[in-house]
Amino acid sequence: MRRHLALLEQALDAFVAPGAPPDLAAAMRYGVLGGGKRLRALLVLAGQQCVAAATPDGLAGQELALRAGCAVELIHAYSLIHDDMPCMDNDVLRRGKPTVHVQFGEAAALLAGDAMQALAFELLTPGAVEHDGEPAGPHSTMDAALVIQARLCATLARAAGPCGMAGGQAIDLAHVGKPMAADALRRMHRLKTGALLQASVVLGAQCVPQASAQALTALSQYGSAIGLAFQVVDDVLDATADSATLGKTAGKDAADEKPTYVSLMGVEAAQAYAGQLHAEALAALAASGLADTRLLGGLADLVVRRRH
Amino acid sequence: MRRHLALLEQALDAFVAPGAPPDLAAAMRYGVLGGGKRLRALLVLAGQQCVAAATPDGLAGQELALRAGCAVELIHAYSLIHDDMPCMDNDVLRRGKPTVHVQFGEAAALLAGDAMQALAFELLTPGAVEHDGEPAGPHSTMDAALVIQARLCATLARAAGPCGMAGGQAIDLAHVGKPMAADALRRMHRLKTGALLQASVVLGAQCVPQASAQALTALSQYGSAIGLAFQVVDDVLDATADSATLGKTAGKDAADEKPTYVSLMGVEAAQAYAGQLHAEALAALAASGLADTRLLGGLADLVVRRRH
Structure with missing residues (x-):
């Protein structure tokens, strides 16, 4: 995992954003480099590695997975x-540093975010443009790569879009200061944080063209379980940890009267629910037909047992 | 062209955005439906049609071009x-209607824009996700479709991203209240409006797998010329037309002391430059090797001869 983290930081540093106007590149780099758990990218790389291990050379899709990891980040x-x-939330600090709009201005922050979303799809499609005008043979290696790229773009677009992350944020926004039923809360989180976490594992598996239907289905279920677990644990930590451990203000959810799994079911039941989701994730791995899923198992442990 | 416009409005109405939370869908629909010249989408459809006419059935890529047209819009x-x-510009009216943030609030406008960018890539990749887990045969029709989809995603991502539209906006932002040399002005416009206009024609051609390298190169040159012409004409109209004809405040560039082609070279030279770019666009069409490029020729006329 430490090797993966080093590769990721190096790749992000290289990919963001050569050729862009310097002011824009500076805001983008400030926003994405040097910080964050990189959980989503680690899920991509672990998904790819668990599936690739079952292929003859064991290396299938490694380079593309690194790009996909950068794309989700x-x-x-x-x-x-x-x-x-x-x-939106009007936060001035993130990970102890001034937020992007504080550092670079609101207009620059807006543009940097917009450019980052487009760059994510650029990273998923290396060589597809350069190849224009020189159509490869119908069954070429390049064509095989483009088939994978289209699947990755489809998965990322759906996870980020109106029926994914952006949709979840809209549900959140629509319920500011309003009560929220358990069903709506679950749907919001499934979209707002769950969709991208789940997509991350799937993206990793999709980098390996030999991935079996059984493995893809199982990894998708694993991703769904840990996506939800991530949020349940977040809610529990907000209610039980202190601000110093958390690195951000604790008890903010209750103070804001935000509906959370803790406010819906209490701390103990929420903890039990997180444990149940963790077990579901491991069960999905066991049903994947993959020989070695330790990396993904380790990430599931990390999501549920984290202290901040 | 009228038929294309009707198809486009119908497709946008269908694609934006079923399944999304209702508040989000409302802001997205308000922002994209019922207004605009649809120049970019018309370029996609015309590009596809001019290239497809040279194929045996003459219909290649029609359905995908409609999706790509919606994506660029x-x-x-x-x-x-x-x-x-x-x-950013703090405009409260667009095409005579309150802007999205005035109508729905700033947070909703921000989210709607974010969701629309992701939806664009979703539209370019139909069937790519549904197909997961049931890998098609290595040389299947589905695979051929995915190869095209990857190229479309690559082209759109580059045109929208840090080295395309978002990059051009960043250059614009960095020069507020500062003088701008002719080179910088040209680069800004080439990115800010030119990249997406050029990409539109290319996207249309890319929908047709049989497109020749000669045709793709020529259409890309055509797109580059009319992309620049579009901006030159914009500057001329701002300096010469009245507000009523223009449908927006005339003379705004000079009042804001914005660098434009008119401020750089004067009205007459700018008009002559637009004429020269128009001729370049038509010359590229003539060199395309395509039998019938009247639709694209007509759009070039429209760009240069428009009165608003």
Whole structure:
């Protein structure tokens, strides 16, 4: 996992954003480099590795998975930049640093986020444009790569869009100061944070063209379970941890009267629910038909047992 | 062209955005439906049609071109929504209607724009996700479709991203109240409006897998010329037309001391430059090797001879 993190930081540094106007590149780099758990990208890389291990050379899709990992981090980072803006959550600090709009101005933050979303899709489609005008043979290696790229773009677009992350944020926005039923809360979180976490694992598996239907279905179920678990644990930590451990203000949900799993079911039941989702995630891995899923198992443990 | 416009409005109405939370869908629909010249989408459809006419059945890529047309309109519309926000241009009216943030609030406008960008890539990749887990045969029709989809995603992402539209907006932002040399002005416009206009024609051609390298190169040159012509004409109209004809405040560029082609070279030279770019566009069509490029020729006329 440490090797994966190092590769990711190096790739993000290289990909964001050569050739862009310097002011824009600076805001984008500030927003995405040097910070964050990189959980989503680690899920991409672990998904790819668990599936690729079952292929003859064991390396299938590695390079593309690194790009896909950077792509999901760009989507996540852009959503944080826009979320922090005054018209949304109006946060001035993130990970102890001034937020992007505080550092670069609101207009630059808006543009940096917009550019990051487009760059995510650029990263998923290397070589597809350069190849224009010189059509490869109908069954070429390049064509095989483009088939994978289209699947990745489809998965990321759906996870980020109106029926994914952006949709979840809209549900959140529509319920500010209003009560929320358990069903609506679950739907909001499934979209707002769950969709991208789930997509991350699927993207990793999709980088390996030999991935079996059984493995893809199982990894998607794993992703769904840990996506929900991530949010349940977030709610529990907000209610039980202190601000110093958390690195952000604790008890903010209750103070804001935000509906959470804790407010719906209490701390103990929420903890039990997180444990149940963790078990579901591991069960999905066991049913995947993949020989070695330890990396994904380790990430599931990390999501549920984290202290901040 | 009238038939294309009707098809487009119908497709946008259908694609934006079933399944999304209702508040989000309402803001997205308000931002993209019922207004605009649809120049970009018409370029996609005309590009596809001019290339497809050279294929045996003459219908290649029609369905996908309609989706790609909607995708570029979504990108264009999201950029206007974000541009109109208080932290950017702070415009309260567009095409005589309150702008999205005035009608729905700033947070909703921000989210609607974000969701529209992701939806654009969703529209370009139909069937790619549904197909997961049931890998098609290596040389299947589905695979051939995905190869095209990857190229479309690559082209749209580059045109919208940090080295395309978003990059051009960043250059614009960095030069507020500062003088701008002719080179910088040209680069800004090539990115800010030119990249998406050029990409539109290319996207249309890319929908037709049989497109020749010669045709793709020529259509890309055509797109580059009319993309620049579009901006030169915009500057001339701002300096010469009255507000009533223009449908927006005339003389705004000079009042804002914005660098334009008119401020750089004067009205007459700018008009002559637009004429020269128009001729370049037509010359590219003549060199395309395509039998019938009247639709694209007509759009070039429209761009240069428009009165508003």
